[in-house]
Amino acid sequence: SAMRDTRIQKTKTVCTFCGVGCTFDVWTKDRHILKIEPTPEAPVNGISTCVKGKFGWDFVNSEERLTTPLIRRGDTFVEATWEEAFDLIASKLSQIKEQHGADSLGFISSSKITNEENFLMQKLARGVIGTNNVDNCSRYCQSPATDGLFRTVGYGGDAGSIHDIANAGLVIIVGANPAEAHPVLATRVKRAHKLHGQKLVVADLRKHEMAERADVFVRPAPGTDHIWLSAVAKYIIDQGWQAEAFLREKVNGLDEYSRFLQTYTLEYAETITGIKRETLMEIARMIRDADGTCILWAMGVTQHCGGSDTSAAISNLLLISGNYGRPGAGAYPLRGHNNVQGACDFGTLPKFFPGYQLVTDEDVRSKFERAWGTPLSDKPGMDNHEMIDAIHEGKLKGMYLIGEDMAWVDSNANHVHAALGKLDFFVVQDIFFTKTAQFADVILPASPSLEKEGTFTNTERRIQRLYQVFEPLAGSKPDWQIICEIANRLGGDFSYRHPGEVMEEVARLTPLFAGVSYERLEGYKSLLWPVEADGTDTPLLYTQSFHFPDGKARLACVDWVPPVQMPDEYDLHLNNGRLLEHFHEGNLTNKSTGIQHKVPDTFVEVSPELAAERGIVDGMYVRLESPYGKVKVRAVVTDRVHGKELYLPMNSVSDEGAVNLLTSSFTDHITHTPAYKETKVKMTVLEER
Numbered sequence: 001s002a003m004r005d006t007r008i009q010k011t012k013t014v015c016t017f018c019g020v021g022c023t024f025d026v027w028t029k030d031r032h033i034l035k036i037e038p039t040p041e042a043p044v045n046g047i048s049t050c051v052k053g054k055f056g057w058d059f060v061n062s063e064e065r066l067t068t069p070l071i072r073r074g075d076t077f078v079e080a081t082w083e084e085a086f087d088l089i090a091s092k093l094s095q096i097k098e099q100h101g102a103d104s105l106g107f108i109s110s111s112k113i114t115n116e117e118n119f120l121m122q123k124l125a126r127g128v129i130g131t132n133n134v135d136n137c138s139r140y141c142q143s144p145a146t147d148g149l150f151r152t153v154g155y156g157g158d159a160g161s162i163h164d165i166a167n168a169g170l171v172i173i174v175g176a177n178p179a180e181a182h183p184v185l186a187t188r189v190k191r192a193h194k195l196h197g198q199k200l201v202v203a204d205l206r207k208h209e210m211a212e213r214a215d216v217f218v219r220p221a222p223g224t225d226h227i228w229l230s231a232v233a234k235y236i237i238d239q240g241w242q243a244e245a246f247l248r249e250k251v252n253g254l255d256e257y258s259r260f261l262q263t264y265t266l267e268y269a270e271t272i273t274g275i276k277r278e279t280l281m282e283i284a285r286m287i288r289d290a291d292g293t294c295i296l297w298a299m300g301v302t303q304h305c306g307g308s309d310t311s312a313a314i315s316n317l318l319l320i321s322g323n324y325g326r327p328g329a330g331a332y333p334l335r336g337h338n339n340v341q342g343a344c345d346f347g348t349l350p351k352f353f354p355g356y357q358l359v360t361d362e363d364v365r366s367k368f369e370r371a372w373g374t375p376l377s378d379k380p381g382m383d384n385h386e387m388i389d390a391i392h393e394g395k396l397k398g399m400y401l402i403g404e405d406m407a408w409v410d411s412n413a414n415h416v417h418a419a420l421g422k423l424d425f426f427v428v429q430d431i432f433f434t435k436t437a438q439f440a441d442v443i444l445p446a447s448p449s450l451e452k453e454g455t456f457t458n459t460e461r462r463i464q465r466l467y468q469v470f471e472p473l474a475g476s477k478p479d480w481q482i483i484c485e486i487a488n489r490l491g492g493d494f495s496y497r498h499p500g501e502v503m504e505e506v507a508r509l510t511p512l513f514a515g516v517s518y519e520r521l522e523g524y525k526s527l528l529w530p531v532e533a534d535g536t537d538t539p540l541l542y543t544q545s546f547h548f549p550d551g552k553a554r555l556a557c558v559d560w561v562p563p564v565q566m567p568d569e570y571d572l573h574l575n576n577g578r579l580l581e582h583f584h585e586g587n588l589t590n591k592s593t594g595i596q597h598k599v600p601d602t603f604v605e606v607s608p609e610l611a612a613e614r615g616i617v618d619g620m621y622v623r624l625e626s627p628y629g630k631v632k633v634r635a636v637v638t639d640r641v642h643g644k645e646l647y648l649p650m651n652s653v654s655d656e657g658a659v660n661l662l663t664s665s666f667t668d669h670i671t672h673t674p675a676y677k678e679t680k681v682k683m684t685v686l687e688e689r
């Protein structure tokens with residue numbers, strides 16, 4: 001009889017392809033993945049996954065993985081030992097710090113690396129170098145949502161769990177496409193809608209799958225969500241449908257907010273957004289009649305000059321209708337990357353230590369100073385966007401970046417490229433030779449999630465452990481070990497033997513995570529923050545009070561910020577977003593052959609009306625041009641878009657089709673998240689097919 005093959009292993013991991021946080025067992029033999037097996041114990045997904053989680057992993061064994069540090073010599077890179085690379089990094093960083101001060105260095109962390117690694121990155125910046133110039137790529141997507149929630153309810157996270165969404169009577173999705181970007185979460189909504197009478201409202205420029213399923217689908221003019229949301233809030237108050245007792249007991253500022261809303265009439269909303277007043281009245285009635293309303297939103301809301309304010313407007317609407325503090329109600333910003341939530345929670349933000357403790361708060365600062373045995377800066381740092389500008393101004397000289405393809409993910413790529421080219425010293429740490437790495441002085445080969453331990457935090461604030469499936473590919477190292485080695489060479493004492501020890505330190509210093517420990521996260525166990533010292537976690541926020549000193553929520557009176565104006569020749573609005581099959585800039589999924597062949601070329605969606613007007617047929621090449629750059633892509637004619645709307649997937653496959661060659665440097669006026677969704681272009685039809 002055949003012997004059981006002992007080389008076959010089964011290891012639990014957390015999916016890295018979106019913020020839903022599915023977990024599953026990875027069956028392996030040596031370095032081969034035999035299968036991905038979701039189990040009923042998985043708290044988010046149970047036995048389901050989507051195509052990315054199931055098939056997206058062969059990048060781990062890609063020939064293109066970086067397996068040795070590289071050091072720039074003129075226009076090329078030469079292979080180096082880890083020792084050489086570390087020594088060079090330590091000497092360059094200390095030299096720049098001596099000459100230009102700690103604030104001339106910047107640190108960009110990643111929402112793809114673990115919580116523990118994010119903690120170490122900000123500890124390196126703050127505790128070893130002495131600067132708060134540390135940020136992560138949530139700056140590109142979700143910072144505005146967090147800000148809107150900070151202002152109104154206090155915590156920058158989903159109000160409840162993903163399971164709770166199924167209990168809602170009404171789900172409103174604004175500027176998000178969960179069927180492609182958060183597939184397993186979308187499945188919950190689809191099921192509740194189909195089988196349990198849940199109502200669904202979708203507001204989007206593009207008629208995507210969820211829009212097709214919706215009871216009410218509206219297409220507000222680009223950048224006008226704030227107005228229709230506020231008009232619905234005003235109509236609810238005018239009709240006397242507001243949650244009277246809830247507002248009296250739990251919310252501040254109703255009178256002021258009601259006065260503020262005076263301009264947001266249905267007539268005004270119809271004029272600006274193009275949504276019929278009857279439809280807005282219907283949405284208001286649906287909220288009134290629903291047993292619980294959840295509002296889900298993503299980058300269609302946040303990536304605008306007024307993205308933070310619109311996020312606050314969403315929260316306002318939930319507050320006046322009493323939709324917080326019970327299952328099936330509340331705000332759900334949908335985090336994109338797997339660890340957007342955790343990167344922010346664990347402190348790679350310019351104003352916050354871990355757990356959103358302000359660097360300007362003296363008590364907080366002295367707590368960290370005592371723990372780390374070093375004085376810390378009280379000056380808030382620069383965010384990504386400010387760092388790019390500071391490089392252009394000659395103030396930022398050196399940068400250490402992990403796991404972020406900033407050169408193509410940030411908006412106005414040409415402007416970013418010029419900045420990166422000016423750095424005196426630039427370290428890029430990644431698993432592949434990214435486009436950003438082309439600008440580096442030193443490139444360090446890191447290990448992906450399957451090759452290390454740690455935790456990730458998904459969109460619903462759930463902290464989950466991942467276990468090491470494979471040894472790090474020969475030549476690469478886990479990010480946490482690399483950060484420790486660099487910190488130690490710069491005079492730090494980063495003597496962690498395991499990420500679990502990092503988590504112990506975080507728990508000691510961070511009230512939000514007081515009771516978080518690896519024991520409590522063993523296997524498929526998970527915790528939703530805040531976690532009290534005794535281990536009690538919080539699947540549902542705000543059941544007793546809101547996260548402000550007086551326990552009351554705050555209605556935010558914030559005016560609509562109109563979208564950026566462009567010269568008339570840029571006559572088409574260019575929208576962008578994800579494809580189901582791809583992950584962000586495509587760095588991982590482009591390396592997966594199983595996924596690559598399904599969507600081989602970059603394309604732009606053109607409406608049938610526009611195609612007829614310009615003589616475009618499917619497959620023709622067009623040139624799109626904005627004031628910042630141009631791209632050449634194929635046209636796909638589809639009624640998913642309408643009128644003068646174009647849609648370009650952001651998972652660019654070819655360099656010449658990269659959407660960020662077209663986007664501007666305009667940003668959300670509070671968080672500096674790029675206004676990717678406020679891009680105008682002109683289109684030229686090219687002859688070739």
Ligand code: SF4
Nearest residue numbers: 015017018022050053
């Ligand atoms: Fe992974 Fe997201 Fe798909 Fe779940 S829904 S398997 S977390 S990509």
